[in-house]
Amino acid sequence: MGSSLHIKYVVMDIELKDAELVLQIGSGGGREAEAELFRRMASRIRLYGLRHLRDEQAAEDLTQQVMITTLEALRAGRLREPERLASFVLGTCRMTVLDMRRGAQRKERLLEQFGADLLAPVQPSLPQLDHEQLTRCVQNLKERERTVVVMTFYDEQTGADVARLLGVSEANVRVIRHRAIHQLRECMGAAA
Amino acid sequence: MSCVNPLDAAVLADYWLGALAGAEEEGVELHLLDCDECGGRLREVMALAEEVRKIAREGSLRMVVSDGIIERAVGEGLRVRQYAPPAGGGVECTVTAEDDLLIGRLAADLSGARRVDLCICDERGVEQLRLADIAVHSGAGEVVYQESMTFAKASPSMKMIARLVGFDEAGVERLLGEYTFNHTRSLPGPGAW
Secondary structure, three states, X not given: OOHXXXXXXXXXXXXXXXXXXXXXXXXXXXXXXXXXXXXXXXHHHHHHHHHHHOOHHHHHHHHHHHHHHHHHHHHOOOOOOHHHHHHHHHHHHHHHHHHHHOXXXXXXXXXXXXXXXXXXXXXXXXXXXXXXXXXXXXXXXXHHHHHHHHHHHOOOOOHHHHHHHHOOOHHHHHHHHHHHHHHHHHHOOOOO | OOOOOOOOHXXXXXXXXXXXOHHHHHHXXXXXXXXXXXXXXXXXXXXXXXXXXXXXXXXXXXXXXXXXXXXXXXXXXXXEEEEOOOOOOEXXXXXXXXXXXXXXXXXXXXXXXOEEEEEEEOOOOOEXXXXXXXXXXXXXXXXXXXXXXXXXXHOOOEEEEEEEEEEOOOOOEEEEXXXXXXXXXXXXXXXXX
């Protein structure tokens, strides 16, 4: 990627909202607007994919397919209300996840059509946490909070399951979990 | 650009866990598709969840656990060493280098206890640590306690007494059970904390 193109991205990031990019793409605004929209939306779609597919490669596939569908629609001017981009992308994410679960594969053909350079993978960027510090933070939680957090994140029990096992209400489990998460974040130096 | 209506980290955790109702989940997803600041916070929550998972697998936490946690650990190939001394009695115990989790199963009648504490005492019965208001079901019939594997592997031969105490509605404390663990060091070296 050349430096002049990079400068344009930065300028667009400051000056243009998502809806303005949508209008640019719809009016034949070119590859720079598409690349900027991809840069913004890809990481957001990827989070959706990780949440629903629980697999990094599948989330990457989802990101590419949703962006392709979105760019197709924008090029064709099918998104009549640009400020509803998030809603359009969410609907596309849902449909694509359903498609993926049904095993529909048209990725290779579309990659050829749109070009692999535009659709380069966005690497996961989970922040690195201080393991020893977090261990101390977890150990310093109240007993119920620690047990609920470990049952939730390690054993992947639902709130209803935890409630049944501990003989408390599901709402109570949610309160305990929320309190624990806030305390862990505070202990790790993050805002709520 | 700063988010004017940031999503709370605990709500984002609920989202990540799939614990939000349909309409609430849709609201969160629409927001996340429009907001990198909250997306960043979700990534922090995801990292927190992942790191907690790693910490749980290490067996270094002193805590009350569920059978589900133990079953998951076994399913993941972790080696779990368990002891179940009778109430009022003791058990000979140790840990080896290959062990990942160390569990004590403390049988007790928990019914009627509004709150249960687990006290860890030295060989004289002097309380060294109290896990207050542990997470147990009053009908469970036992408390499943995980001792820190880091602590146990470093420990010299010693005697540890675990004591379960309950509090009734009036706040009166009563002993529910006392359990003695006679730990013999089997790892090389003298052991020291």
